[in-house]
Amino acid sequence: MATTARPARSAGAPAGAAGAARPADGAIPAEPAPFGADPLRGVRPTITQASVERLFAILIAIAAVAYGAVYAPQVVGQLPYLDPVWGPVAAVALGASFVAVGVSAFAQRWAQVAQIVCALLLLVVLVTWPLTVREDIPDDQYPWPWWFLTVGSTAAAMGFAPWRATVYTALVPAVYAVVRLTPAGGDAGASAVLQGVYTAILSGAVLVIAVLLRRAAASVDTAQATAVRRYSLAIREHATEVERVQVDAIVHDSVLTTLLSAARAETPEAKALAARMARNAIDHLGAAAADLPGEAPPVTVHDLRGRITAAVGALAAPVHLRDAPVGGMRLPATVADALASAALQASVNSVQHAGGPEVDRWVRVEQRGGAVHVEVGDDGAGFDLGAVPAARLGVRRSIIERVQAVGGTAVVASNPGAGTRIRLEWHPEERA
Structure with a gap:
């Protein structure tokens, strides 16, 4: 057998x-890990919460700066129809928030603050629009906050908690549609509703993508942390098992064998052998107590x-x-x-x-x-x-x-x- x-x-x-x-x-030979490769060694997760936050911060920074640069002439062109004080102040404040969002891509600790300020400023500008207009803007132009609604919704999706971002995403298109229905907003009629729906769909898609990616990244981080904990537990259990096997083997090989040999020793040669085995057993126990990994060549x-x-x-x-x-x-x-x-x-x-x-x-x-x-x-x-x-x-x-x-x-x-x-x-x- x-x-x-x-x-x-x-x-x-x-x-x-x-x-x-x-x-x-x-x-x-190299000393490998006792239970396979370390889950953190040589493995770089493709999606983590930090990487998702960083990616969205960069994307919204690019969008804010790009939209601000592209539509700045249209904003300046509408200033003559607006309040001479609040109109320029609102435009400059929102532009400064776009710049802050762009800069926060390189200073991650300030990214959330910049995103929240940007989203809130856009909502304030949109709500106060009827009070800002002094003369009706031309019929072929949109109120200039329209061009930045998606930027504000994306900033809210990244800066706010999911439920707050959901409220913001639903509120901004509704406020814009109401503003467009007023004379100050151009009295757009049915097209105002269509524009609000379009903004809601686009902003909702951004919010869903952001929430899903964040949850997926959080799941990856949780799984990675769980793998590390399990690996650490396996290492401790393995070390305990190796120590137990070593102690059991020493006790059996050295101590029990020596005692059995001494009990059966009847001749001088057998007694001398038992004494020699006893000395070896003491040496083994002392070596096991003083053994440190990596010392022996x-x-x-x-x-x-x-x-x-x-x-x-x-x-x-x-x-x-x-x-x-x-x-x-x-x-x-x-x-x-x-x-x-x-x-x-x-x-x-x-x-x-x-x-x-x-x-x-x-x-x-x-x-x-x-x-x-x-x-x-x-x-x-x-x-x-x-x-x-x-x-x-x-x-x-x-x-x-x-x-x-x-x-x-x-x-x-x-x-x-x-x-x-x-x-x-x-x-x-x-x-x-």
Whole structure:
């Protein structure tokens, strides 16, 4: 029976990660995020609330300045028909608000204030128009506020809350239609209603687009913030799980194994071995307490094989090292520690459960291309992995989860009476 444990691919991991080129021998693989790519790293949202506000501020600034420049001669041409004081004051004040809207495109903090002032000034000019006119304007001309109604409605859509902007969008065309029906507005009759409807449709379209884009941008910002929170939570949970696996493995490998060996020690050699294992257990616990990420240098495959050979050489039964090619690949110290500890625990399990000294036990460490392979095997009693109680931590915590925690693969193949093979593999692409 064979059981395989592989690190799960995160939903946030890029699909092309598995097809990335393998690093050359001697290269140190980069440390990827444990649950796929960081949702903020390398991703620039196409729509955000800030970008929408900026875009509309620029558009309304362009419209205000352009409309003001184009229709300025018509405004000046109507001044003789208006009140000599309020007419020029109203035109200059509204023109100054257009300039302020244009300048606010470069000073975003003042954009909303400039837009609100522009919208309110246009409404004031429109409402006071009958009081401004001193002589009837020619029949072939519109009252000059007509040319700027869309600018005012757009400014209201951006400056006001949606419900206030809706009221403004409905009020301005109605006021204009009423003004046009009066003698001061030209007594336009039915055409005044058509012009009011046209203004309402155009202003309403601008308002709907602004509201929809703002809501879409707010949804993007909310989704992005949620992704960041979930990623941070996943990082914390992952760190907790890795720490739990490490502590469980150390407790089982070092403490429990030492206690069991000491309890069974009857000969001087067994007692000396138990004492040596106790010293190693104390060293492991001290190293785990003082371990800081990034301190240990990378380890070569040759050094990894030497570490495993030295560790299994201290066991009560002989474990032979089988020859295999090793290259110059270097792997992170955490990966080397996990592979060495898992190989040692597999050898300890073989010594304890596979049989006596007559059982052939071996370990092989090799590099195949860009991957590191470690095999621990014997031709002893074997076992049924499915029948192992859940409370037993040896295979699950100390071998499978320990290798899986560093992005590796663990395969346990065993059958009663047919021996056991434990194959450990680590590849930089697995971590990506």
